[in-house]
Amino acid sequence: MKIKFQIGGNNITILATLLLFIVLFGSGSILYEGFFSLQVFLNLFIDNAYLIIVATGLAFVIITGGIDLSVGAMVALVSTIIAFLLKQGVNPYLVIIFVLIIGVLFGFAQGFLITRFHLHPWIVTLAGMFFARGSAQLISTDNIAVNNKLFLKFSEIIIPFPGGSFLSIGAVAAIIIVVAGVYVAKFTSFGRNVYALGGNERSSLLMGLPVRRTKVMVYMLSGFCSALAGIVFTVYTLSGFAMHLLGMEMDAIAACVIGGILLTGGYGHIIGPLLGTLSTGVIQTIITFQGTLSSWWTKIVIGLLLCLFIVLQKLIVTGKFKYRSTKVSRKEEIKAEKRSSI
Amino acid sequence: MDTTTILKAAGVSKFFPGVKALSKVNFTLRRGEIHALMGENGAGKSTLIKVMTGVQKPNEGTILFNDKRISPKTPQEAQNIGISTVYQEINLCPNISVAENIFIGRLPKKNGKIDWNTMNEQAKQILERLHIQIDVSRLVSSYSIAIQQMIAIARAVDMSSGVLILDEPTSSLDSREVQELFKIMRKLKNEGMAIIFVSHFLKQVFEISDRMTVLRNGLLVGEYKTSELTQTQLVAKMVGGTSVTSEELPNKRRKPRVMEGQTFLKTNGLEKHGSIEAFDLAIRTGEVIGIAGLLGSGRTEMAKLIFGIDQADQGNITIDNNMMTLMYPRKAIKNGIAFCPEDRKVEGVVEDLTIRENIVLALQAKRGYFSYMPLKKQCQLAQKYIDLLKIKTPSMEQKIGNLSGGNQQKVILARWLTTNPKLLILDEPTRGIDIGAKGEIRRIILSLAAEGMTILLISSELEELVRCCDRVVILRDRSLIGQLEGDGITETKIMKLIGEGGVKAANEDIG
Numbered sequence: 001m002k003i004k005f006q007i008g009g010n011n012i013t014i015l016a017t018l019l020l021f022i023v024l025f026g027s028g029s030i031l032y033e034g035f036f037s038l039q040v041f042l043n044l045f046i047d048n049a050y051l052i053i054v055a056t057g058l059a060f061v062i063i064t065g066g067i068d069l070s071v072g073a074m075v076a077l078v079s080t081i082i083a084f085l086l087k088q089g090v091n092p093y094l095v096i097i098f099v100l101i102i103g104v105l106f107g108f109a110q111g112f113l114i115t116r117f118h119l120h121p122w123i124v125t126l127a128g129m130f131f132a133r134g135s136a137q138l139i140s141t142d143n144i145a146v147n148n149k150l151f152l153k154f155s156e157i158i159i160p161f162p163g164g165s166f167l168s169i170g171a172v173a174a175i176i177i178v179v180a181g182v183y184v185a186k187f188t189s190f191g192r193n194v195y196a197l198g199g200n201e202r203s204s205l206l207m208g209l210p211v212r213r214t215k216v217m218v219y220m221l222s223g224f225c226s227a228l229a230g231i232v233f234t235v236y237t238l239s240g241f242a243m244h245l246l247g248m249e250m251d252a253i254a255a256c257v258i259g260g261i262l263l264t265g266g267y268g269h270i271i272g273p274l275l276g277t278l279s280t281g282v283i284q285t286i287i288t289f290q291g292t293l294s295s296w297w298t299k300i301v302i303g304l305l306l307c308l309f310i311v312l313q314k315l316i317v318t319g320k321f322k323y324r325s326t327k328v329s330r331k332e333e334i335k336a337e338k339r340s341s342i
Numbered sequence: 343m344d345t346t347t348i349l350k351a352a353g354v355s356k357f358f359p360g361v362k363a364l365s366k367v368n369f370t371l372r373r374g375e376i377h378a379l380m381g382e383n384g385a386g387k388s389t390l391i392k393v394m395t396g397v398q399k400p401n402e403g404t405i406l407f408n409d410k411r412i413s414p415k416t417p418q419e420a421q422n423i424g425i426s427t428v429y430q431e432i433n434l435c436p437n438i439s440v441a442e443n444i445f446i447g448r449l450p451k452k453n454g455k456i457d458w459n460t461m462n463e464q465a466k467q468i469l470e471r472l473h474i475q476i477d478v479s480r481l482v483s484s485y486s487i488a489i490q491q492m493i494a495i496a497r498a499v500d501m502s503s504g505v506l507i508l509d510e511p512t513s514s515l516d517s518r519e520v521q522e523l524f525k526i527m528r529k530l531k532n533e534g535m536a537i538i539f540v541s542h543f544l545k546q547v548f549e550i551s552d553r554m555t556v557l558r559n560g561l562l563v564g565e566y567k568t569s570e571l572t573q574t575q576l577v578a579k580m581v582g583g584t585s586v587t588s589e590e591l592p593n594k595r596r597k598p599r600v601m602e603g604q605t606f607l608k609t610n611g612l613e614k615h616g617s618i619e620a621f622d623l624a625i626r627t628g629e630v631i632g633i634a635g636l637l638g639s640g641r642t643e644m645a646k647l648i649f650g651i652d653q654a655d656q657g658n659i660t661i662d663n664n665m666m667t668l669m670y671p672r673k674a675i676k677n678g679i680a681f682c683p684e685d686r687k688v689e690g691v692v693e694d695l696t697i698r699e700n701i702v703l704a705l706q707a708k709r710g711y712f713s714y715m716p717l718k719k720q721c722q723l724a725q726k727y728i729d730l731l732k733i734k735t736p737s738m739e740q741k742i743g744n745l746s747g748g749n750q751q752k753v754i755l756a757r758w759l760t761t762n763p764k765l766l767i768l769d770e771p772t773r774g775i776d777i778g779a780k781g782e783i784r785r786i787i788l789s790l791a792a793e794g795m796t797i798l799l800i801s802s803e804l805e806e807l808v809r810c811c812d813r814v815v816i817l818r819d820r821s822l823i824g825q826l827e828g829d830g831i832t833e834t835k836i837m838k839l840i841g842e843g844g845v846k847a848a849n850e851d852i853g
Binding site for chain 1: 397416417418420421427429432433434435436437438442443446447449451455456497
């Protein structure tokens, strides 16, 4: 199949993020011994698997022009539910299926409220965030350790790579989600409807697209991703705690923005959140390698990067306009030349 | 019912709070005809179309398609039945490609995934049928309004199986493009398609339609054969008088004045790359100055530079002998300039605010946001302009979104009049509104001018310029090429000035 590669608004921020990642990783490699290795790179996936999953689901919501603030609290709720149920001796497979269903239902409820009553997604998902966090507290205020055999086995599974490096099962799940997300966005009607909807909701409606259904579905997708991320996170930490990942929804939004997903909706590539997460992850790694800096420097750098990328996106939007207008004036120059030659 | 009827609305009514948009309207569409739906703004044309296409639900009455009763709840259902529509505002998604816009909702698939190659191929063929050759993989937003309109029509034509509704499809097309569109419409008609055509351009309606249905104030006036009606008769049916006076059909021309007053505003080599070439324009106090030119010739861009919405790359503006290089809207307002934008839906009307709030908006901005304006004063102001401009509304607390286009335009006009501007810039003030409202707006312009206000009028309708202006400047290909003054302003002269290669250049710009 022939894929035409154009450097357009959708791609250029992706390229910028990729470049940022390479520069960060490169400078880390130059500065610190032992930084440049496959395992350091793979660790970015292992340590951020849950964030990649959440941000990919969230990206769909943002492309429709919405937002889902409940994702961080959902991960905490799911991890608490898992730990609690496993402690009661419930079958781990049942638990996994159960929390995935909860995630989808939770997303459905949010999407339903937003579309049925034309509520602002900010408010509805903010309520969802409080609700999920509160419910988690209600189940247990303690940090419950997970001792279930299956979960322990999951956490020990290693996918070997050459040179003794490896990936965890959570990281593989994250990669699968990203690949599936890219496919859905590009090759399914649902994916294209998501973009159309983000571009112009009224037009989409008048063109006969299932606007409401698509909207509800993106929140369900986001809910599913949050629940899956909750499972991955529980396997990663082997604990369930209501206060896990406070404020993680903002990290997910930051990953989307750095990955070129425009908050106004309609633009962005689903690979973006992955690159955004890796970029923020590599900053964390550099600071760990440096050793003396406070880990809060990560947040400061991410803050600066966010500003930089928003400005970059703005420049691209106006730059596109300039590109067009210079073309027009070039055409006029040719016309003027023709005229003068006559 | 005969077999030639494809779509029939019987006794359809639609009520909105406080307004009867349609009451017991009958409408019959036959196979292979072009049927014009006529009426002033607010007559119920749009509502009838919305009811037939599932955007709105009728309160009573039935809709029959091929003798079968239908009640589409969404545009999608209407499309599946066979009724596709191109709405007045272009309804495409700017952020996805041309091909996707044509196929979205029914994207071609192979092995369960979208087949991009087939889609682009087919989109190209569909557009070629309409004589449009563009790169279908580019984003819609990279094409001009006229091309976007054709893309929307291409989509509707391709989807339709029997009924095609075109709501004001020609308002953003130039005359050559209109002829292209008519050629396509005739071709479709001969293939048996039934087309509903809505337009404010009477000439076009008489040129293309076979039959017309006239609505007035939500009531059916009647159905007529186009060949049996004259333009004057049609207008009479639309506005409701038995005879039409020159008041209602504003053809009468005002005597242009030759102004010798001092210069209010002068531009010196003002230029913005890619939108308008350097121009020198001197506006004298008290005159009505018109800007003529084709769509895309830089008319709006000129106004935007003067008002400071766009910043100039070069040149400066002198207002009342104060030279300034940087202009921005607040500064322009402070200097007594007011600007009524072209697209009132996007740039003018704040739909969720009431009429009163919309009217006081500009004055509030001028006074500064922290100086509170008492409600009583706001009401007085709003009432004053509602009376003065004869805005038709049950109350000043009505949401502006509920008004017809002409009345919305008047509200926007009122908004700027409250600031007592010295220079009023009107960009297409009568576009897309009906004849009656057009006449009224023109009368308002003239009476403002008579009171000494300086007015810069941008219009596509030459007749409007000829009727209202003391002086007309002509733009072509984004530069100012000439002007006409006083009795020298005639439609033929303007057309000749615009004409010299102007049409061709404009098309090149689009292609």
